[in-house]
Amino acid sequence: MSDRRFFELSTTWPPSRNKSDEETAEIGIRLGYxxxxxxxxxxxxTNRDFFRASxxxxxxxxxxxxxxxxxxxxxxxxxxxxxWRLSHxxxxxxxxxxxxxxMIYGSGERxxxxxxxGPRTNVGAQQFLEVLPGSVIGRDFDDELERFFSKVIDHHGNRASGEELIARVARWRDERVDPDFAGWRRLEAALGYNIDAAPENLLEHLIKLESLVGESGIEEAAAxxxxxQSASTLSTALEATQNSPLQLDFAVIEGVNIDASMSNAHPWQLAEAAAANVRQKLGLRSTPLLNRDxxxxxxxxxxxxxxxxxxxxDLPYAARxxxxxxxxxxxxxxxxxxxxRFELARMLGDAIWSGDAKFGLVSRAKTDRQKFQRAFAQSLLCPYDALKDSIDMSAPSDVQIAGAAQKFHVxxxxxxxxxxxxxxxxxENLEQRLEAA
Structure with a gap:
């Protein structure tokens, strides 16, 4: 049975011709295929699947x-x-x-x-081919970094640069296994700070709000x-939500859960399935969801x-x-x-995604939670099966798209x-491609 991993950082050191080449490795990065x-x-x-570097x-x-x-x-x-680019x-x-x-960045659990x-990088007669968007489960990413670090340390640990790497990796490993330290580092990173660079009072303020909004609420607010300004923004949003006169009944999503059999699916695919479940409960099938309904x-x-x-x-996000x-x-x-309508549908989607979480927010962030919300609202208000009846799927025209938007009120x-x-x-652009990633 193959031990081939979905995410792999492969590293080999070819025989070096001189001392200056000893650190040069052939490095490949693969996500599935x-x-x-x-x-x-x-x-x-020719093409090759690796680059040469230290x-x-x-x-x-x-x-x-x-x-x-x-x-x-x-x-x-x-x-x-x-x-951001220096770190990602x-x-x-x-x-x-x-x-x-x-670019490499977090989106929640992935x-x-x-x-x-920007333009593709090239050096002389060599150029990288296009990088396609992809994702890996966070724990698998961490595990592969572990393997990569160990392999590099085993090969070059006795050098000056290797000694520095050993010290930094040891610190990272110690922090990962300490729940309190790891939680601090996660929040620090989500806020966009390097290690030990975030103001201590900022993190402490956010942690104090955890009893009201939950750990997932803190992380989503940071993202x-x-x-x-993250803590003061969250405090303002929380106060505004607590005092809001608009109260809505979310009972319609009771019993609607993320399909566990789709654990490897993209957020939009999970959202589409959840929206179909809600529409089925409502008996809507392909019917547009009117304002009064x-x-x-x-x-x-x-x-x-x-x-x-x-x-x-005036806030960077809405909240429930x-x-x-x-x-x-x-x-x-x-x-x-x-x-x-779209905003309210996203809030329903957020309640499905977050389960028993009391607090949720709707933002422009690129996390899986926000992607799920956006895709859920899209499929709840305009299911694809219904859209097929309004548009020529072989050659959709602008007129048909405008007519469908009017029909489904989106x-x-x-x-x-x-x-x-x-x-x-x-x-149409990279942002749309990453929304579907």
């Missing part, structure tokens, strides 16, 4: 940024900050060598690999509004929803807080009816995203 280190050698007219240099970069790689998400796919983009490893044009923003399942009338003040409009029974206090951001972007997920349309 997706090779992230495929190099085209134009001079030889494995020690790469290992030092991985261990220095391990917590951020694992727990900090991508904030802006179009223009990542310089600080492999082209930042340095040493003037050919490094894979790949780690995402994505193409770097949705990273940086020094949507309000009715939330145990209010549509006018109440329409007139509700957008008390979270479970009250008595199935009632949730809701702080909304949006005002337009289509956007408000934005046209909801229709085009759904069609891209299903392979009917191409993704």
């Amino acid at each position: 997706n090779i992230l280190t495929r190099v085209a050698d134009f001079e030889l007219g 494995a020690t240099t790469l290992a030092l970069w991985f261990v220095e940024n391990a917590w951020r790689l694992r727990y900090e998400t991508l904030h802006d796919p179009r223009y990542p900050s310089v600080d 983009d492999m082209t930042s490893v340095g040493a003037g060598l050919l490094w894979p044009p790949a 780690v995402i690999f994505a193409p770097s923003v 949705s509004s990273p940086g020094a 949507f309000a009715q399942i939330l145990n209010v009338n549509w006018q109440t929803i329409k007139d509700a003040r957008a008390i979270a409009a 807080l479970m009250g008595k029974g199935e009632l949730n206090n809701v702080a909304l951001q949006t005002t337009h009816q289509k956007d408000r 934005r046209e972007s909801v229709i085009t995203s759904l069609l891209a997920y299903k392979g009917v349309l191409q993704f």
Whole structure:
């Protein structure tokens, strides 16, 4: 039986011709069948699945940024900050060598690999081929880093750079097995800080709020509004939600769970299945969800929803807080009816994703939880099977897309995203591709 792992950092050291080549390794990175280190050698007219560089240099970069790689998400796919790229983009490893044009970042329980923003890297007659987005379970990512570190240390541990690597890896390992330390590091990374760089009072403020919003709420708030203002933003959002006069009944999702048999599926696939379950409970099948019917399942009338003040409009995220029974206090951001329907559907999706969590937020973050919400709202309001009756799937036109958006009372972007997920349309940009990753 093969011991081939889904995620693999392969490293081999060919016989060196001189002392300067002793640290140079042939390094390959693979996610399933997706090779992230495929190099085209134009001079030889061949492709290979590895690049040549110092494995020690790469290992030092991985261990220095391990917590951020694992727990900090991508904030802006179009223009990542310089600080973010230094910790997540492999082209930042340095040493003037050919490094894979790949970004690595956390999305919750998974780690995402994505193409770097900007032109492809090339050195002379060699160039990396396109990196395709992919993901790996977080614990498998950590385990493979362990194997990689051990292999590099065994090979070069007696050198000066090897001694530094040994010390850093030992610290990382000690922190991982200490629950309190690991929790501190996770939060620090989610907020966008390097090790020991986050203000201590910021982390302590967030930890104090954990009794009200739960651990998952803290982590999602950090991902949705990273940086020094994260705790004050969460406090403001929590107060606004607690005092919100808009209370909605979420009983419609009772008994709707994430399908455990789809554990390896992407968030949008899990969301599609959950939305289909809810629509089946409501007896909707392919019927558009009208405003009055949507309000009715939330145990209010549509006018109440329409007139509700957008008390979270100036915050980076909307929020819900479970009250008595199935009632949730809701702080909304949006005002337009289509956007408000989508926002409320996302909150239902969040309650499904988070299970018994009392607090949830709706943001633009790139975590799996937010991806699930967006895809759930999309499929609840406009199921794909119903969309097929409104659009020519062989050649969907702009007129058909606009008509479908009007029929299901959603934005046209909801229709085009759904069609891209299903392979009917191409993704328009990297951000859309990563949403489906």
